[in-house]
Amino acid sequence: MALDDYRRKRDFTRSPEPAGDQPARKKAGAPLFFCVQKHLASHLHYDLRLEWNGVLLSWAVPKGPSIDSRDKRLAMHVEDHPIEYGTFEGVIPEGYGAGIVLLWDVGTWEPEGDVDAAFRKGDLKFRLNGYKLKGSWVLVKTRGFGPSSGLGQAGNSWLLIKHKDDWSGPIDIAEFAPLSVKTPNADFAEILTGGVPEVWAHNPPAKTGDTGKLFQTIIERALTMKAPAKDPMAKRPKARRR
Numbered sequence: 001m002a003l004d005d006y007r008r009k010r011d012f013t014r015s016p017e018p019a020g021d022q023p024a025r026k027k028a029g030a031p032l033f034f035c036v037q038k039h040l041a042s043h044l045h046y047d048l049r050l051e052w053n054g055v056l057l058s059w060a061v062p063k064g065p066s067i068d069s070r071d072k073r074l075a076m077h078v079e080d081h082p083i084e085y086g087t088f089e090g091v092i093p094e095g096y097g098a099g100i101v102l103l104w105d106v107g108t109w110e111p112e113g114d115v116d117a118a119f120r121k122g123d124l125k126f127r128l129n130g131y132k133l134k135g136s137w138v139l140v141k142t143r144g145f146g147p148s149s150g151l152g153q154a155g156n157s158w159l160l161i162k163h164k165d166d167w168s169g170p171i172d173i174a175e176f177a178p179l180s181v182k183t184p185n186a187d188f189a190e191i192l193t194g195g196v197p198e199v200w201a202h203n204p205p206a207k208t209g210d211t212g213k214l215f216q217t218i219i220e221r222a223l224t225m226k227a228p229a230k231d232p233m234a235k236r237p238k239a240r241r242r
């Protein structure tokens with residue numbers, strides 16, 4: 001079964017992620033779903049997911065998608081995810097993928113050609129129609145990095161490239177549009193306040209390096225955002241600057 005890997009890696013009594021046991025019902029000819037989830041785990045990455053044959057084909061993109069057609073972004077092919085995962089946003093407190101998931105973009109996608117053949121060949125062309133990502137793209141399989149690269153298993157590496165069109169340009173889209181498309185104005189800290197930020201106060205999913213620092217900042221911000229509720233004086237509206 002396509003979702004066996006997905007389920008084997010997770011303990012759904014401890015993770016809020018969907019178990020993927022809802023049958024995928026879909027009208028023939030209905031548009032195909034895509035999403036990108038920004039996932040702060042042991043490392044920050046972006047998960048690109050394309051609905052196909054009742055599951056979400058998935059790639060982890062360490063630097064995130066780029067709309068600059070000169071960029072080639074490494075995209076590690078990972079296990080299929082259930083369709084319900086596509087709108088998931090929240091906190092995975094422990095275990096596989098422990099961290100914060102932010103729904104960064106959603107929309108529909110259209111294959112340019114035969115998907116199964118293109119996937120086998122390692123050259124998948126498609127169009128995206130999201131809030132942030134649009135137009136024509138390609139995922140091209142590379143000859144792979146060694147298992148020691150730390151970026152995943154050899155043979156799973158692809159490159160995500162934006163084709164030059166009306167929707168490409170020299171803009172860092174991840175910087176320009178960093179927030180959630182599900183929760184208004186939410187970045188990781190706001191999403192963490194919806195969970196229990198204390199959960200990682202002493203044991204965050206990453207402790208060292210840039211990711212460790214990022215977790216520390218986010219946990220502190222989330223704790224600060226939650227704190228005023230305990231202090232009635234802090235509920236007064238802020239004085240407006242003139």
Ligand code: MN
Pocket residue numbers: 039045047060097
């Ligand atoms: Mn991920």
